[in-house]
């Protein structure tokens with residue numbers, strides 16, 4: 001079973017917010033059809049449409065392959081032209097610069113496939129599958145193990161890379177293996193040990209390998225009603241304690257143990273502090289929300305302001321959990 005069995009053989013070119021726009025690395029504004037696939041690369045695609053913050057400039061080139069062959073063809077295209085490749089999942093942990101991203105952005109969100117194997121209790125999913133949907137699907141089957149993940153609005157690929165976690169569980173706890181594609185087209189199956197997991201990190205971060213699929217060990221055989229109830233309870237708790245009503249990236253900073261970043265920011269008096277359209281959320285101080293019309297630079301400068309203030313008050317360096325893509329130099333004047 002591989003993701004090449006996923007439905008369709010066409011890359012997504014529709015519904016893209018594209019414009020002619022000058023970024024760091026200018027390219028033709030024609031759609032590029034990849035040979036031997038129906039896959040198309042779109043120039044000047046605005047990434048604000050593909051990030052949960054709803055900010056970010058254009059990718060020089062953007063492609064969202066629907067299967068492994070199209071993904072490999074996209075990588076080959078980039079390699080032959082010496083283009084930098086940036087991988088996007090659901091864009092729920094990203095801050096993309098207003099100046100956009102040079103090279104080719106490959107979004108894996110359309111790599112779709114899932115298989116619940118009752119013999120092994122393993123769930124194998126393509127990188128683009130939505131984590132909240134998988135959590136609900138598992139619960140409805142009476143499979144335990146993903147209840148904690150229902151509020152994490154990312155893809156399986158992003159969760160593997162980020163070691164996404166909540167409620168004292170994380171992907172590393174249940175990952176059996178991840179399949180990754182290297183720039184030279186080689187596919188490898190890696191164990192959690194090979195991925196070097198720790199709190200919200202893996203060896204895949206900052207690298208050039210693309211997660212294509214993952215296998216998770218779950219526990220079938222429970223009462224679906226009970227698993228659904230626990231899953232919904234987690235969702236409810238998050239809706240009550242985190243600001244899901246405005247665009248955000250979830251927690252902006254890693255928790256500097258033994259402290260929580262949110263507590264430090266709140267104690268520093270920054271709840272509600274705003275730069276442009278970016279605000280430290282009133283409900284949860286480790287969230288920065290886009291109150292409307294925020295630029296990536298507003299969010300970036302607010303991150304820097306928080307770091308500076310917390311450093312002054314507590315002598316603690318808050319390390320961002322959000323991944324920043326593109327150029328931010330001089331963004332704060």
Ligand SMILES: Cc1cc2nc3c(=O)[nH]c(=O)nc-3n(C[C@H](O)[C@H](O)[C@H](O)COP(=O)(O)OP(=O)(O)OC[C@H]3O[C@@H](n4cnc5c(N)ncnc54)[C@H](O)[C@@H]3O)c2cc1C
Nearest residue numbers: 089090091092093154155157158159164165210211249250
């Ligand atoms: C409201 C809200 C709540 C959140 N709550 C939580 C939470 O409780 N716990 C938590 O851990 N996170 C949370 N997040 C953050 C985010 O959802 C997770 O980090 C998630 O795992 C990111 O997945 P993604 O698909 O959106 O990845 P992206 O944000 O698109 O990418 C994240 C990183 O992974 C890389 N990447 C993505 N896909 C691939 C791939 N297929 N192959 C290689 N690299 C890839 C990207 O290059 C980037 O470096 C929250 C976010 C929001 C908006």
